[in-house]
Amino acid sequence: MMQTDTSQGKTEEELKEDTDGEPILSVKNLQTVFYTDRETIRAVDGISFDVKQGETVGIVGESGSGKSVTARSLMGLIESPGKILSGSSIQFDGKELTEYTDKQYQEIRGSGLGMVFQDPQQSMNPVYTVGNQIMEALRFNQGLRGEEAREEAVNLLESVAIPDASRRLNEYPHEFSGGMRQRAVIAMMLACDPDFLICDEPTTALDVTIQAQILDLLGELQEERGLSILFITHDMGVIAEIADRVNVMYAGEIVETAPVEELFANPRHPYTQGLLDAIPGERSGNERLRTIEGDVPTPNEPATYCRFAPRCPEAFDACDQVHPEHVQVGESDEHTAACLLYPSDKDEESRVAHHRSLGADSTTESDTV
């Protein structure tokens, strides 16, 4: 008994040490735009966040808030007419990815950095068997061939709890159910032995039970392999289950960031409060949040005001004129929100002046289009 307790305590301590470490991913002032005939869409508009070794960081927000563009930016998958603006920084494992060539990106996607999409079709090729694709990944990334590759592929399918693995290796993706296919995609990612996994709504298309199983699986793999995970979802319930820290995204910007317990106990940004109020009692994977009146605007001009103001129940005049900057809103500097209501110990006039001057400081280093 005593021994179990001690060893469990130690594991927790080790875990904590891990997450206290240096970030493996550090994103600073990321700006990704799409040039269309009519306008410049600022899909990701100056976001900054870190992910430390072994932790799961969530990005949550409604449809159109820029979550997938963030993921694709990190993976080097932004194509014309899209562009990551200069002044953006993506540091991964000490390397500046915004300076990477396509070839360098291909290599890192094959080894350090993996991605699981909402739709497994995007990761799996329908014309090859599941086994073929996993073995190809093993050949490409670990140099395994023939019987050796086959054995390792069986191991990987077993590690994601796909029953009857050696038979299923010979099946095509369409012969797998949605949940099993997503497991197979995860197995394929593991064939690349990644340190970092980006999951873009990997459970959204699945029913609640299967969704919970996949989340458990990701948690187990993370513990076994020390994976760091960036987990993207529109679902606050999923965030509660999987994330250590959370970034709330709205119209291309992060509007609040906090450790997960803190965010749920003490949400500060009116948008976060709205999202939390919108959690349905009976969660269904396909449901988009709809209970905050209105939609996310397309960010097509510089944010010189609060983009949430038109939908915000607490907006006041200055919200249309002054861009809110991140200020500490909780006990620690781990909890910040970009909202003119804070810091709440100041009166309205000095809060607005505070944000105005923070904004003036930051424009010198940010990019102009």
Ligand SMILES: Nc1ncnc2c1ncn2[C@@H]1O[C@H](COP(=O)(O)OP(=O)(O)OP(=O)(O)O)[C@@H](O)[C@H]1O
């Ligand atoms: N290739 C593109 N060309 C033009 N605009 C784009 C392109 N890709 C994304 N956008 C725009 O960027 C914004 C953010 O889109 P994004 O897909 O990142 O949203 P999201 O938060 O992932 O939403 P969802 O929950 O629906 O997946 C949207 O306004 C979208 O229309």
Ligand code: NI
């Ligand atoms: Ni998306």
